[in-house]
Amino acid sequence: MTTATNKTTGEKLVEAAADLLDSGGENAVTLRAVGMAAGLSHNAPYKHFANRNALLAAVAAASFEDLARAANAIRTSSRPPAEKMADAIGLLIDYSQRRPARYRLLFNNPETAAAGGELKERALETFEQFRSIVQECQEAGVLPDVPSQTLASLIFASAHGLLAMEGNGQMHPEKGLSDVATSMELLLDLLSPNGKSRR
Template sequence: MTTDKRLIDAAAKLLDAGGEEAVTLRAVGHTAGLSHNAPYKHFENRSALLAAVATVSFADLAEAMAPIRQSPRAPLEKLMATLDLLMDYGRERPARYRLLFNNPETAAAGGELKIKALETFNHFRSIVQECQQGNDLPDAPSETLASLIFATAHGLLTIEGNGQLHPEKGLSSVKASMETLLALLAPSQK
């Protein structure tokens, strides 16, 4: 394993265990079993190291989505499986999820990070397109519809993470709420 990869893995472990504030270049070097100066030789700064973690994480998500997208399941089942994957990721790795989807620096990044983020989105968008072709979702620009569906799931995950997902408000769970949304979006069969 290269030194860069060891440092990225160490930063990801620290991020998962203690959030972004736990990721210092000194702590990353120590966690990787390297000198405290090693990260400075491979990454311009902490932001560059976090961008590398985000790039690898987006690639991992895209890799996990690919078999769902290529599976013989019905399109709507693929979409729910992909949403389940994202929901599980957000719950199991909340700090990394925030880095990917709530961090302004990540959103503004270009280069390889942007390429991997778009690759992940394109898997999701392609599944939405399949649902549209199967008449499970309305005819609308697939990028817009995919973004709206993801934004809703993201908002629900945020509400859940903040302890504000309450059945008395009509939101029993993220999954049930997403299933309701998809049912509401389904074109009527006249």
């Protein structure tokens, strides 16, 4: 892992861009502003990134790597599979609430979704951690025996959809949806062969 004392200029720029994204949204991320925030010349980012989109792609790749690392810690813990599943969903919820602009960059940005190369690899690594947890739940009999990749995608998509509704102010109790965590718990219970995925 890179320490604070031996970070490359590129890594410093990516960190500065991520901080600006978190504090001010995508509009706050300009190459000039990132150079200044990183304590470098305003021209420094132009030597490392072709344009703003390339810099944002680097931020997304690094953020996916962080998410994959956190999900891996959940997957390799000694907790029961159903609790790992709840923790993985909790990770997404927490990330979306603490870093909404970065969450949108990762999961609600068409350019991120269409990207290939390193960014796509990092995104798939994050999904693979999630899929592995789903597979553990299937092996423990708390989720149905269907292709784990398909089931993981459906659960992932449901969580993102609910988070989008919450972010848009569309999650109202009168619609029967109180919050994302409770709604996802209900979904997992409904998917469970015995109707109780968490217990």
